[in-house]
Amino acid sequence: xxxxxxxxxxxxxxxxxxxxxxxxxxxxxxxxxxxxxxxxxxxxxxxxxxxxxxxxxxxxxxxxxxxxxxxxxxxxxxxxxxxxxxxxxxxxxxxxxxxxxxxxxxxxxx
Amino acid sequence: xxxxxxxxxxxxxxxxxxxxxxxxxxxxxxxxxxxxxxxxxxxxxxxxxxxxxxxxxxxxxxxxxxxxxxxxxxxxxxxxxxxxxxxxxxxxxxxxxxxxxxxxxxxxxxxxxxxxxx
Numbered sequence: 001x002x003x004x005x006x007x008x009x010x011x012x013x014x015x016x017x018x019x020x021x022x023x024x025x026x027x028x029x030x031x032x033x034x035x036x037x038x039x040x041x042x043x044x045x046x047x048x049x050x051x052x053x054x055x056x057x058x059x060x061x062x063x064x065x066x067x068x069x070x071x072x073x074x075x076x077x078x079x080x081x082x083x084x085x086x087x088x089x090x091x092x093x094x095x096x097x098x099x100x101x102x103x104x105x106x107x108x109x110x
Numbered sequence: 111x112x113x114x115x116x117x118x119x120x121x122x123x124x125x126x127x128x129x130x131x132x133x134x135x136x137x138x139x140x141x142x143x144x145x146x147x148x149x150x151x152x153x154x155x156x157x158x159x160x161x162x163x164x165x166x167x168x169x170x171x172x173x174x175x176x177x178x179x180x181x182x183x184x185x186x187x188x189x190x191x192x193x194x195x196x197x198x199x200x201x202x203x204x205x206x207x208x209x210x211x212x213x214x215x216x217x218x219x220x221x222x223x224x225x226x227x228x
Binding site: 003032033034035036038040045046047048050051052055057087089091092093097098099100101102103104 | 145147154155156157160169170171172205210211212213214215216218219220221
């Protein structure tokens with residue numbers, strides 16, 4: 001199972017919006033709504049930000065939103081804040097009964 | 111408070127074995143599916159294995175299938191990963207994670223480092 005494809009890096013200024021894409025195939029992202037997004041600041045443990053494509057766990061700001069179209073899922077962060085600077089990973093369930101992560105995207109807040 | 115505490119990591123030679131443990135507390139362990147996820151130094155996350163709440167359903171990543179065995183003891187609130195025939199590319203921090211939502215790991219341990227080197 002190949003890793004989901006994410007851009008290596010994105011950046012934005014405080015207050016702006018950024019979108020991180022996560023491209024898979026019809027065997028994973030395109031076939032299930034079990035897409036999750038994780039935030040991992042340097043030296044910390046991953047934190048779940050979005051589950052089942054577009055749902056936020058309790059405590060996650062509504063500045064974070066998720067969506068999916070076909071084989072591509074997206075994470076949008078609006079009203080960018082300095083504390084949002086981190087690595088972001090998507091993941092999906094697959095038709096092989098496995099899970100797969102994306103390669104990760106480094107978000108820089110300018 | 112949910113707590114997941116991994117242990118058992120360390121330095122092992124190629125071809126060797128290691129058993130990781132994950133002690134769970136603060137929730138009804140037997141009600142949740144659990145995962146192992148690893149992260150090589152400076153690299154991204156890689157899913158390793160999954161076990162359902164009752165151990166009846168188990169999945170493995172292709173990279174570890176046939177070498178790693180996931181198990182759990184609900185009476186001891188513990189998750190395990192038996193790692194055999196270890197390779198240099200298995201070097202990573204290994205995290206256990208609790209699946210609260212479908213495919214979403216809402217709780218993670220702090221991780222335990224496994225280094226495979228001669």
